[in-house]
Amino acid sequence: MPIHVDQMMQLLCRVSREKGMTAAVKHSGQGALLAGATAFVGGLVGGPPGIAVGALGGLLGAWMTSEQFKPVSQIIMELPPAEKQKLYKEAFAIVKNLDWIDVLELTLFVMQNADLKFLLAKTVERFFIRELSAQIKYGE
Known part of the structure; x- marks a missing residue:
């Protein structure tokens, strides 16, 4: 039985909420750009003391x-x-071989099955780590 992308995202959201999953994605590129830009501008405007003031940007x-x-x-x-x-x-690779008629039945089946919830949560975790360089915490 096919399931639409948005429906799968809703299911994954439900699993992640139940597991209390939170993620931190570092914005290191933006931070480095800001630090360098403020030090540069500080140096242009105020010379050596301006560079020190630019350290606040750091x-x-x-x-x-x-x-x-x-x-x-x-x-x-x-x-x-x-x-x-x-x-x-x-x-979808996890749920494709399960016997379900519609998204509601699949959702109920997943939410009542600790193993399926675990597998889907781990899939989300691996995706976030690999694709978003995120750190995951569980609250449960």
């Missing part, structure tokens, strides 16, 4: 690269379509 850049955990379900829904498609393929 602190802001460091803050930007710190881990900010968000619910995995929120991140899943914000993924671009191409990323959702990749995640869909990985998750």
Whole structure:
């Protein structure tokens, strides 16, 4: 039985909420750019003392690269379509051979089966680590 990408994302969101999954995606590129830009501008405007003032930009850049955990379900829904498609393929490989008639039945079956929930949660975790360089925490 086929399942649409959006329906699979809803199922994965439900599993991740039940598992209490949160993820931190580092924004290191943005932080480094900000730190370098503020030091450069500070140096142009104020010379050597301006570079020291620009170091404050380095602190802001460091803050930007710190881990900010968000619910995995929120991140899943914000993924671009191409990323959702990749995640869909990985998750569908787990449920494709199950006997289900519609998405509602599949959802009920998954939510009542600890092993399936575990497999789908691990699929999401591996995807987030590999594709988003994220760190995952479980709250359960």
